[in-house]
Structure formats: C-alpha cells, structure tokens
Amino acid sequence: MNQMNIGGIDLNLLKVFEALHDESSASRAALRLGVTQSAISAALRRLRDVYADPLFVRTGRGLAPTLRANQLKPVITDALNKCRQSLAMVDPSRNDFEGRSVTIGLSDDFEIAFGRRLMLQVAVSAPKLRLIFRQTHSQVVAHALMGRTIDLAITSGGLADRLLSRRVLGEGGYLCLADPASLRDGQSELTLEEFVEREQILVSSGGFIGIVDEGLAARELTRKVRASTTHFAALPYLLKGTDAISTIPSHAAEAVAQLAGLALLPCPLPMPRYPVELGWRTSALIDPAVIQVREAIETLFKQQT
Template sequence: MNQIDIESTDLNLLKVFEAIYDEGGAGRAALRLGVTQSAVSASLARLRSVYADPLFVRTGRGLAPSLRARELRPIIGEALDKCRQSLSLARPGAAGFAGRSLTLGLSDDFEIALGREAIAALAETAPGLRLIFRQTHSRLAADMLMAREVDLVIASGGLTAPALRRVTVGQGGYACLVDPASLAPGAQALSLDEFIRRPHVLVSSGGFIGAVDEVLHGHGLTRRVLAATTHFSALAFLLRGGDALATLPTHAARGLAAVAGLRLLPCPVAMPGYAIEMGWRADALRDEAVAVARRGLLVLLQGYDWSGAEAPVAGGRR
C-alpha cells in the first residue's frame, strides 16, 4: 500500500469533507463553500480515492456518512480547527467572523427560552458568525463535544469528562402548563388533588417515567400519563383544547406560555432543582470564534432568570 504524501494532497479537500458531512449533501456543501456543485462532486471523488472509501452514501435525504467518515470527522474537524486557530493568531482582533459557523448543542427547552436572545447576543459580540442549534441532552452532550459535533453546549449536567470544561450558569426549576380554558375562572394555582386528577403529557427521551413520577412515588402518589413526546415544543399543540397538563422546566414553560396561549402555573409538588451548565472542550478557546461566542453566551446565561415563574396570564424529563 502506497503511503500518501501530504505535500501531494490538496488540503482544501478537508474543507469539502467537513461541509458535506455537516450539510448532508453536495449542493448544500457547494452553497456553504461558495463553489459549484460539480466542484464539490469532483472533490468528493478525490476524497474517496485518498481514503479508499465511499465516505458518503446517497439516501433519500441526501448523503449519509459511512463508518469511515464518522471516524474521520473528529480528526479532520480538529485539524481544521487548529488551522483556524493559527490564522486567528495571525489576525488578532479581526473584525467579524464572516463565513464561520458555531454549533451550539442544547435541548429544545433551552432553545425555546434562549434561542432568539442567543442569536441577538452573537450578532453583537461575534458579527458574521452563523449559529447552528443542534439537539442534545445531558446524556449525549459530553460525547457530542468530544466528537466535535458541537462547539459549545448548554445542558443540565453530564459534562464531567476530563477533557471538558464547564461552568454553572443557573439553577433550574419546574412549572406546569395547561390550556386556560380547562381552568376554573380566576384560578391561579393547581391543587395537588387536581394535579393528580388531570391526565399528563410527559416530555422524555424515552419511556413513560419522569422526574415527577419519582417525586410522587416518594409521597405514595401516582399520576396518569396520557402521552409522551421527546420535544417540549410539541406541548404548544398537544395541550390545547384539552384538560391535560405538563410539568416542565420553568424557562421553557415561560416561553411556551408567551406564544401558545397556555397558562403557566406553579407546580403543586416540590420538585428538586438542577444545575444548568455551559460546557466546551478544553482546547476550544484557542479558536477566537468559540472564545468570543462563549463570552457572549455566558453574559446571556448568567443574567437569565432561570427559576422565576411569572408569565402572561394567557398568552429534564418531566
């Protein structure tokens, strides 16, 4: 097997690999890179020859990475990050980050509460930087950081790997959401009896048992879970027109109440709090784009009211 000489290999091919992997198609990769689709296809053919692997397989939804491509993604990503870091040292304080993207891993409860403000914060502190929200949760966040699938994460725990750094930005709590039409006139709270009586919609990555069930079990109580979903945003549709309720992080409950015409009410069961953290790879801050974005997002996160339950009257796994 002949050894490949780096001096005879066009390193721009690595940028093409990254773009195809992230965008899931040659056409979208071409738009990202500002080149023609035929140029991307030609580069992919050369990449396949270099790595002796198809790398990407066509599916009904675009190009899916092969096992070898999945192995290569963190290695190539790290190499490109090092190049970007070296260039940022050559241009300290350069204005704007045009053409750069930053991937923020978070679950949709955080995206509901903070997404718009995060976009605005980075538009001010890192002009030109494109923000990509990528879904994750506390059991996946660390692995996604280590695999360089995300640059920064906001999560409720799970960021304990030695190669990661994290900072606690707040303490989360819980609230309930219901359709206001299902409440008695003037009702401002749910009794424990009504909380137990109503059917519940659970938000969980899998199964029908959540933190509420564990707390109720400690009091010798149970609830009836009518349905379960993996996305908090679905509650805007699942709760309307019925008497079901959902218990979810207060920050997401406030956001959904404000836009979906749902009523936010205090949870009648004392729920445990949880730490909200931002995490990143230990070496990531050598990239100026990540460092600047982290500073801007920390200001936003540390100034956010995580536990407040105030919301318009109508407007974790829970």
C-alpha cells in the first residue's frame, strides 16, 4: 500500500464515512449530507483506496461495515467531533449543533421512563442536536463508553473504570404491574401469598433468575414464572388479558402503567433500593454537545425529586 499523507486527502470523505456507518445505506447517507447518491458512491470508492479495505459490503439489509470500518468508526467520529468543538469555540453562546448527535446508553426501562422528557429538554437547550438511544446494561456499559459507541450512560452500576466519571442521579425501587381486570374491585395491594400464587412475567437479560427470586429464596419461597422477556416494552402485550404480574423498577412501572392502562401495586416482598447513575468518559467533558445533554439529564432527574 502506498504511504498516505493527510495533505492529499479530502477530509470531507470522513463525513461520508461517518454517515455511511451510521445509516447503513448510501441513499440515506446522501439524504443526511444533502448530496447525490452518486457522490456518496464516488466518495466510498475513494475511501476504499485510502484505507485499502472494502469498508462496507452490501447485504440484504443494506451496507454492513467491515471489521476495519468498525475499528475506524470511533477514531473518525472523535476527530470530526473535535473539529465541531473547535467551531463551537468561536461562539459558544450559539448552541449550534447542526449535524451533531450524542449517543446515550441505557436499558429500555430508563428509555421508557425518561426518553421522551429528555428529548423535550434537549429540544429547548440545543434544538439542532440529535439524541441516539442505544441499549446497554450494567454489565456492558463501561466497555461501551470506553469503546466510544456511546457518549453518556444512564445505568444502575457498572461504571467502576478509572477513566470514567459518574454522578449519582438518585435511587429507585420496585413496583408490580397487573391487568386491572385481574384484580378484585378496589384491590390496591397483594399479600405475599397472592404474590407467590400468581403467574409472573420475568424481565431479565438471562431469562431464568431475577432479583425477586433471590428475595423469595431467602424466605424459602418460589414463584411461578410463565414467561421471560429481555424488554420492558413488551410487558403491556404480555400482561393484558392475563392474571400474571410483573415486578420491575418503579420508574419504568409508572410509565408503562400510565401509557398501557395497567394497575400499579406495591411489591409485598421487601426489595432493595438501587442507585441510578450517569456516566461518561472523563475526557468527553470538554465536548459542548455532551455537556448540554449531561446537564439536561441532571436537570430532568432533579425534577423527579
């Protein structure tokens, strides 16, 4: 491969690379950048020459990045963001984040509970900034932050890496969800005996054991799990028309109950509280876009208390 010099490369090609990786489609990348699809195709040919790699291969679902493209993505996006930051330094008061996005890693319970309100908050403070919600959980969140696939994280733990900063936003508990039609008239709580007798829907990344099972085991009790799901968003469809219940974090339970018309019940089993934390790469603190979203998240959680 010939040695490349940055002086001989059109740096606009990096914007095309970023758009192709994000959109997985030449036509969508063209729409995003306001150019023709043929211009995107020509840029991709030049990118392939520069990096001596196909970078994106066509599949039945669009363009899939190669291993080299996935390795390049965080480096290129970081370089482009630094360029965007330099322009923001000219007039920091403008809050002009045209073309910028901030990726927030969170599990879907946090997305259900806070996503819409966070969108509204950011729309006021940084109207041209796009939010990207990406599914994570405490076991993978540190890796996602350090790998630069996310910029910020809302999580319940998992932020112990020394290169990460974190701030406690609050703490949460658990509530039960049920179809109101499955409850007695005026029933607002379950006894522990009723709780154990009802079939239950477990939300778990593993699919077998949850924190409820651990609490019941300490009392030498077990429950009847009818089904398991990895997504909180599925609960309205799984609970409606059944006698089953599900015990989930209270912030998600309240949001799901409000939207789906499910009943909220206190959990008759004493459950531990858990911390809700905001995490970010310490080095990202100088990025105005990340700061805007971080402050919006902190404001949102302050309003909760």
